[in-house]
Amino acid sequence: TGSTRPQRILRAVQKNSTRGSPCSVVNAIDDYCKHKEWAMNVGDEKGIIVDDVVLELKPITVLELGTYCAYSTVRIANLLPPEAKLITLEFNAESAAIAREIITWAGLEEKIQLIIGASGDWIPRLKEEFGIETFDLVFLDHWKDRYLPDTKLLEKCGLLKPGAVLLADNVICPGTPDYLDYVRNSPRYKSKFYRSHLEYTQEEDGLEHSVFLGLYDNPNL
Numbered sequence: 430t431g432s433t434r435p436q437r438i439l440r441a442v443q444k445n446s447t448r449g450s451p452c453s454v455v456n457a458i459d460d461y462c463k464h465k466e467w468a469m470n471v472g473d474e475k476g477i478i479v480d481d482v483v484l485e486l487k488p489i490t491v492l493e494l495g496t497y498c499a500y501s502t503v504r505i506a507n508l509l510p511p512e513a514k515l516i517t518l519e520f521n522a523e524s525a526a527i528a529r530e531i532i533t534w535a536g537l538e539e540k541i542q543l544i545i546g547a548s549g550d551w552i553p554r555l556k557e558e559f560g561i562e563t564f565d566l567v568f569l570d571h572w573k574d575r576y577l578p579d580t581k582l583l584e585k586c587g588l589l590k591p592g593a594v595l596l597a598d599n600v601i602c603p604g605t606p607d608y609l610d611y612v613r614n615s616p617r618y619k620s621k622f623y624r625s626h627l628e629y630t631q632e633e634d635g636l637e638h639s640v641f642l643g644l645y646d647n648p649n650l
């Protein structure tokens with residue numbers, strides 16, 4: 430019974446980073462995944478684009494779909510204003526346990542609420558159970574065929590207000606064609622593509638940045 434990849438990533442963090450320093454945690458994961466074994470973190474190249482979006486938007490409420498080992502969770506939470514909160518959904522209990530350890534090691538447990546469960550089950554419950562009005566930023570990085578249904582669910586649940594930003598990873602590799610088609614052709618979004626590369630590789634990938642404009646085309650939604 431060998432270790433899992435998330436366990437090896439946690440060990441690399443504990444060995445090569447400083448407790449309470451989110452930057453050193455992010456660097457330790459990037460070093461490990463560049464030189465030892467690949468893992469599906471948004472990574473350093475796309476991570477810089479994520480940083481810029483967060484610093485520009487200054488979101489107070491953030492939703493992340495797909496925590497994995499909390500690389501992007503820590504990277505984003507580290508840049509949030511003091512009163513801001515980040516909710517991250519992870520359905521896999523094993524990686525959620527590792528993510529929780531990495532979040533604690535980084536010293537960000539006050540800013541981050543990690544929920545173990547599936548996005549489709551939890552999105553309809555966030556208002557009631559966590560007193561969320563709307564999200565300023567949603568980072569989509571979970572199953573690629575869930576980006577579109579979960580975006581429609583967020584709209585239906587009234588969790589997006591005009592100006593809210595959807596930032597989606599992997600829109601080229603592995604790809605999210607139905608989601609891209611929706612946000613690029615719907616009157617509800619102003620969308621733009623940030624070209625980059627798949628984490629730790631030379632493969633083409635990128636992030637789609639979509640600003641929600643409101644449901645004015647269907648106000649009774």
Ligand SMILES: Cn1ncc2cc([C@H](O)c3cccc(CNC(=O)c4cc(-c5ccc(F)cc5)cc(O)c4O)c3)ccc21
Nearest residue numbers: 469495496497518519520546547548570571572599602603
């Ligand atoms: C419903 N729900 N609710 C919460 C929630 C959370 C999860 C998990 O966090 C989880 C588990 C497994 C896979 C993912 C999606 N991520 C990917 O599949 C991915 C792949 C690659 C890539 C690219 C090239 C390759 F050759 C291989 C993998 C690069 C990337 O950056 C990725 O994000 C997410 C799943 C469903 C969930």
Ligand SMILES: [Mg+2]
Nearest residue numbers: 469570598599
């Ligand atoms: Mg990804």
